[in-house]
Amino acid sequence: MKLYRSLFAKYRSSRLMQLRMVPMIDVVFLLLVFFLLSANFRSQEGFLPAELPQYLEQAQRLEMEPLLIYLASQPDGSCRVQIGSERVFDVSSPTTFNQDDPAGGSVDTLIDFQQLGREIQTVIASQGRTISDPVKLVPTSRTKWDHVVKTYNALWQINLRNVIFAMVD
Amino acid sequence: MKKKSHSILRDSQPPQFNMTPMIDVVFLLIIFFMLICQFIVQENYKLEIPDDCAHAIVPDHPDEGAITVSVYPKPVQDDETAQNEVLFAVRSYRFDPADPRYRHDGDLLIADMSRQITEQAQRKSDPLINLRADKDMTYGNVQKALLALARSKITRVQLAAYRSEQMDK
Numbered sequence: 284m285k286l287y288r289s290l291f292a293k294y295r296s297s298r299l300m301q302l303r304m305v306p307m308i309d310v311v312f313l314l315l316v317f318f319l320l321s322a323n324f325r326s327q328e329g330f331l332p333a334e335l336p337q338y339l340e341q342a343q344r345l346e347m348e349p350l351l352i353y354l355a356s357q358p359d360g361s362c363r364v365q366i367g368s369e370r371v372f373d374v375s376s377p378t379t380f381n382q383d384d385p386a387g388g389s390v391d392t393l394i395d396f397q398q399l400g401r402e403i404q405t406v407i408a409s410q411g412r413t414i415s416d417p418v419k420l421v422p423t424s425r426t427k428w429d430h431v432v433k434t435y436n437a438l439w440q441i442n443l444r445n446v447i448f449a450m451v452d
Numbered sequence: 453m454k455k456k457s458h459s460i461l462r463d464s465q466p467p468q469f470n471m472t473p474m475i476d477v478v479f480l481l482i483i484f485f486m487l488i489c490q491f492i493v494q495e496n497y498k499l500e501i502p503d504d505c506a507h508a509i510v511p512d513h514p515d516e517g518a519i520t521v522s523v524y525p526k527p528v529q530d531d532e533t534a535q536n537e538v539l540f541a542v543r544s545y546r547f548d549p550a551d552p553r554y555r556h557d558g559d560l561l562i563a564d565m566s567r568q569i570t571e572q573a574q575r576k577s578d579p580l581i582n583l584r585a586d587k588d589m590t591y592g593n594v595q596k597a598l599l600a601l602a603r604s605k606i607t608r609v610q611l612a613a614y615r616s617e618q619m620d621k
Contacts, residue, residue: 330508429588
């Protein structure tokens, strides 16, 4: 018993085991700085759902002739859109929208992509079509993807979901 | 005799917790995992998806198993003058149309991409594809990715786009 007491007293008098936090915090901070600098942050992306047709060896005939929407990017950054054989618009993003730009040739007006949706809706109604009828986007091979997606977004705006992407040469 | 008792006292000091080897091991583990997990970073290709698409849906719980197909401009090196070149990627597998195998046979590129997509899609019952294409890419280029998807009999596709206009360009 006496021996135990003396040992216990010796233990208490000696230094207690210490966890040295300072180097650990240093390392953790270094890691934090490293990951902050090396991380590649990306804004949260949205998605426009699309449905591709099944790949068929032989082309399937559609029940109804789709409304064709031709898209061609212009050198000035706008997109020339022809809805069926009826109307042609120069469509521009709101940031590059400029009313002073002359609309050449047989182009109706200079509009933005939001207005394009409404114009398509007008043509659909005038042709006696419904929003469930197919619409075919016909870009050229040089049309910017940005213009294709914005037009697709304009079709979603008017609840038009039956959209086909044309394959071009 | 006095000397001996001093030595016993010194030896009986309680053990200390040495953090240094632990930090070394932790560092090694971090480096190991960083190298192993590089394929996740590689999917995050530098490209600007179309913006200002108000109808793009930002999912609350993104589908972790979605297969990302990217179409993006080839990074221009200092010694290169070629511009407007495109690269394709199915997850982290990259496809370069400038590769000698594809240069004379464009269909082989689509076939290879399609094979890779099919391989990835086989792991899922209802595969979902996130198509991330740079906004300045031409439709002719993105069409190759669409063709590869169609050949893989993929129907569920999402077109990546930002809901609002991107200010941090």
